[in-house]
Amino acid sequence: MTHPPGARDRFEAIYNAHYPAIHQYAARRTDSPEDTADVMSETFLTAWRRIADVPEGEAARLWLYGVARRVLANQRRGQSRRAGLAERLKDESSATRLSGPDGLDHVRGAFDGLPARDRDVLALACWEGLTGPEIGKVLGCTATAARIRLHRARKRLAKALGLTEADQAITELRGESL
């Protein structure tokens, strides 16, 4: 079986439109340019193989995020088999914790300490800028489920940062002056 005529053009359009966003998504979640490159090639190879399944328009980006997310999960699985998971995670988190003079290390620490699924939705909302329904599409769940997950994740992060609802205004000020 080969792709019908026009598939290559369609793939090229999708590739050019979404390469930067998907690259950024992958780079945010990998430790090295090599790992990012692996995620990119596998994600777009999947899109090429399944070009008929890639939705039209902006939905294509969400579809690609979903694929990249699964590729990353497989990559991590492989890595955790090769290296001690604990050590790897620790190395990662201490590397990020030490990374900035911006005074936000406590936020990084609290974020890194959240369960993976909380980090997942928070990152999709705040880094990729997705809405609840869009997150639902990436995660393969309903918009409502995504909103609930996001709400819980925000609450857990606020708790990890020692914030109550009333404190949040103060933190905002602190966050901006840091």
Add this chain to the structure above:
Amino acid sequence: MSKIDRLVTAIDPVPHAPEQGQDARELFHEIVATQVKARRRVRWPVLIPVAAVLAAAAVTGVAFMPTDAPSGITPAAALAFQRSGDDWIVTVKNLYASPERFASEFRARGFDIRLSIAPGSPSTVGHVTGGEVTEGTTRIEEESVECESPGGRCAVSFRIPAEFQGSAQIWLARPARPGERYESAGDVDATGELLHCVPFRGMTVDEVRGVLAERDGSIEEFRVGKRSERAQQVPGNWFVKDAVPTAPGRVLVWAQPDRVKFTPELTTYVEKKMAGCPKG
């Protein structure tokens, strides 16, 4: 945007999208040169609703027979399924069974769920350490939350909605056997861990060595510097910044020549950790 969102946005590790350069063009050409094979559609063969399976089983007279019921022919089941409302509570009976064994017992219930159980440090034993639900809209919840026994004798179980039709991968931690290394690790000062109730952050390396020795433990290795580089040894008067369990009786230690700076957050964190510990 909420305050929390603003803070998360501020720690975006890659705030700017990359340029689409030569690498991107090369990758494009590599991909479109790839031979496309006919798609296989084998992942979701036929999922029979659990209710239908139970109905059929009732007719044949084996309904609700616990999977761990004594049987002369089949070996004891690795999983026990118990119905609770709209969910199944699945309890792992044999932490050392093979992933294939778990998969086949789940398959027998109509679930595409893979379970991997790997050695974890005492405070993670019995806990879900990772999970990936690839399809579907329902969640799998951990049930065995109160599981602090270092011997790992607690029941390991989780809750799966009966209508769960997706596929999932779940990682659980079990006690490590002699010689095994942890694949998941809790906080080194959590209950059951080597440095439980030890305010080790800020202690010197020698002090921490002393505490560990009392508990039949030792430092396996160090991580030093901004890039967390590996070091076999560091001077005993260096300061301990952090530590993580790596294997029974072994910890990995982050150390530095300078005193550890206690930020308000770190102080609060340590206070929380030490709450409930004997004073002195």
